[in-house]
Amino acid sequence: MALPTSDTRVTYPDGALTSTGTVLHIEPRADGRAAVVLDETAFHPVDTAWPDQPADHGVLVSGSDEFEIRDAVTGVIHEGVLYLGRDLPVRGGTEGWIFVVAHIVDGPGPAVGDTVEIRVDGEYRRALSAGHTACHLASLALDAALADAWTKPVATDALGNPAFDALAIATSRIDANGSVDVYRIGKSLRKKGFTPATLDDLAAVELRANTLLEQWRSAGGAIRIERDAPELSARRTWVCELQGGRTDIPCGGTHLTDIHQLDQITVSLATNDIDGARELTMTTSTR
Structure with missing residues (x-):
């Protein structure tokens, strides 16, 4: 054939x-x-x-x-x-x-x-889209919550904060109405200037991230996917008119059309020591 x-x-x-x-x-x-x-x-x-x-x-x-x-x-x-x-x-x-x-x-x-x-299946698509939208927002909120944890200049995210998510991400999984992101804080990240002791007070980091997420959710903001062409291989970008500025993140997934479509978005954080490094897990939930 x-x-x-x-x-x-x-x-x-x-x-x-x-x-x-x-x-x-x-x-x-x-x-x-x-x-x-x-x-x-x-x-x-x-x-x-x-x-x-x-x-x-x-x-x-x-x-x-x-x-x-x-x-x-x-x-x-x-x-x-x-x-x-x-x-x-x-x-x-x-x-x-x-x-x-x-x-x-x-x-x-x-x-x-x-x-x-x-x-x-529209219901399942909507749940995955909510999870993916929440994942992007949570990564930006985590970057902001950890902005003071750096002692050296590093690459920044779409909002201008040090890009902890991009620099430390090990795995990311989108679920229906949520996501799980795992970060590795090892020697290379410490050399870039990240201070692991910041994670000793996880409750404080979690509170900063969730406070910011609720501010964004309450304010709302249009979301769209911009792309160069209709073909599968064309570059696609997640664009969100977020409170505090427009964000552009390369992405091949599906999304909601406005943050207001989320009734709630929260993250929970947990750490675990593995192989001479620290692992941070962020679980994001929406409804």
């Missing part, structure tokens, strides 16, 4: 929950399922560049047949070979490579050339 010759067009950055597309390729898998590639989709996949947000839930409808989408991953095509998910050998946007969304369904799936509809 011929492989697509152009990137998948994606509409989920604009908040779309449905889309109509043409089946361009079906890749049978060893587990009996099939990877279905369309020319256009509203379905958010696990993105290799930003793997923190899970794939959407939903179905692919072809005529009278409905296929549950078991998973969705990004893929790349080069010289007639399709690479999926963790097997991607290049970064997004690499010249000469085709970037696609692969919808994983129980085989054999629809047929190449079929016109199909994508229907995304």
Whole structure:
């Protein structure tokens, strides 16, 4: 079967929950399922560049047949070979490579050339979008709460505070209505000027972050995704008109359209000593 010759067009950055597309390729898998590639989709996949947000839930409808989408991953095509998910050998946007969304369904799936509809579970999408929006806000609030913990100039975040989140992040996971971010405070971060003793009073840091989050939530602020083009590999940026200034953060996920859509946002902090370093875990919750 011929492989697509152009990137998948994606509409989920604009908040779309449905889309109509043409089946361009079906890749049978060893587990009996099939990877279905369309020319256009509203379905958010696990993105290799930003793997923190899970794939959407939903179905692919072809005529009278409905296929549950078991998973969705990004893929790349080069010289007639399709690479999926963790097997991607290049970064997004690499010249000469085709970037696609692969919808994983129980085989054999629809047929190449079929016109199909994508229907995304709106409730689950909303919960993930709330969790992702809250994750960005929490990272900015944590940076601000730790702004006095630095003894040397370092890179700053979108609000001009020392970028603790970017410099210390080890893992990040978006959940429905929340997120979990783990930071490593080791030798390299101390050399950059971070003072670990600041974390000895976690309650104070937590209070500063939550106070700021409530100020932002109460004030509200429009949120949107800006992008250069509709293709999957196009650069996308989370833009929030936050109290105190506009923020621009590169992001491939989905989001709410205003901070006011959050009834509450709070973070809780915990530390743990591991391998000669300190690990800080921030759990963010929304409703």
